[in-house]
Amino acid sequence: ELDESQLPDADVTVAVDYSTVNYKDALAITGRAPIVRRWPMVPGIDFAGTVQASPDARYKMGARVVLNGWGVGENHWGGLAPLACVPGDFLIALPSPLSTRQAMAIGTAGYTAMLSVLALERAGLRPEDGPVLVTGANGGVGSFAVALLARRGFQVEAATGRPQEAERLRRLGAGEIIDRGALSEPGKPLQKERWAGAVDSVGGHTLANVCASLRYGGVATACGLAQSRDLPATVTPFILRGVSLLGVDSVMAPRARREQAWARLAAELDAAMIEAIAAREVGLEQVPELALELLQGRVKGRVVVNPSM
Numbered sequence: 001e002l003d004e005s006q007l008p009d010a011d012v013t014v015a016v017d018y019s020t021v022n023y024k025d026a027l028a029i030t031g032r033a034p035i036v037r038r039w040p041m042v043p044g045i046d047f048a049g050t051v052q053a054s055p056d057a058r059y060k061m062g063a064r065v066v067l068n069g070w071g072v073g074e075n076h077w078g079g080l081a082p083l084a085c086v087p088g089d090f091l092i093a094l095p096s097p098l099s100t101r102q103a104m105a106i107g108t109a110g111y112t113a114m115l116s117v118l119a120l121e122r123a124g125l126r127p128e129d130g131p132v133l134v135t136g137a138n139g140g141v142g143s144f145a146v147a148l149l150a151r152r153g154f155q156v157e158a159a160t161g162r163p164q165e166a167e168r169l170r171r172l173g174a175g176e177i178i179d180r181g182a183l184s185e186p187g188k189p190l191q192k193e194r195w196a197g198a199v200d201s202v203g204g205h206t207l208a209n210v211c212a213s214l215r216y217g218g219v220a221t222a223c224g225l226a227q228s229r230d231l232p233a234t235v236t237p238f239i240l241r242g243v244s245l246l247g248v249d250s251v252m253a254p255r256a257r258r259e260q261a262w263a264r265l266a267a268e269l270d271a272a273m274i275e276a277i278a279a280r281e282v283g284l285e286q287v288p289e290l291a292l293e294l295l296q297g298r299v300k301g302r303v304v305v306n307p308s309m
């Protein structure tokens, strides 16, 4: 329990309507990785809420805002609390028609999936170039990547370790479902050309095999390390097939790119799709257990946290 007077000294006070538990939050909460840089810490790398007090002219009282990253929940108190106090530069106005609940159903995972799609598009990838692979497809980033790419007209193939969830992935727009085991072991440096593009949130041998299987001129994005932080690959696909690997970071992404990503999320995801990915809502008490479930790969899609539940 914290007193309001203990909130950090920053300009905008936000009543947190919803937060969520991301992979990074789960690592922080369980202590499995040194995510928290300063103690004591309120975790939660993202939140959506309503401005309560703001000397910053950009945010009027009652404005709906969303925050992703910027080190919140790592070195600045985060969103897993009913109130947050943050610099105005960390916030962006939540585009309509998204509600604050929907914003956190999307969360940093959906926003990162959109950053990945934007990166593929900037690299010139088009649906007619061929199928696109999404790894970690039943996770948060993966589920949204499947939905967003399918919505843009891409033929989406989904790699997952949970084949029992194949129907769910098909409803999101996936065509072929691939057993993630086929990608997670060491493979040849150059393999059969399969995908024109890929969104990877897994890293490790999976990403190495994805790069080795991209079509000539293909492009993959890398944002995560659910399998491993290592990248045991060779330069062969890069120098013989001219493939590209694009890094995606949500934490320090510039403001213009955040606004573009959120505007596209608001325009391209309908309420039913968001609900299909994140139907579950929990209170703060359930967060430690949820963090463990997430790291054990038992969470499907996304879970929103309601701090007043």
Ligand code: NDP
Binding pocket: 022, 023, 024, 108, 109, 112, 135, 136, 137, 138, 139, 140, 141, 142, 159, 160, 161, 162, 180, 184, 201, 202, 206, 222, 223, 224, 225, 226, 227, 228, 248, 249, 250, 251, 294, 295, 297, 301
């Ligand atoms: P989730 O836990 O929701 O999903 C991760 C998925 O990865 C799992 O559901 C599982 O998919 C797959 N997976 C887990 N373990 C393994 C393994 N050993 N081998 C292969 N696949 C595995 O996490 P998120 O989607 O929220 O995040 C995914 C990754 O992206 C994390 O590493 C996270 O830190 C990172 N991330 C990075 C961001 C950035 O700014 N760069 C922003 C957001 C996330 P399935 O069940 O389908 O097999």
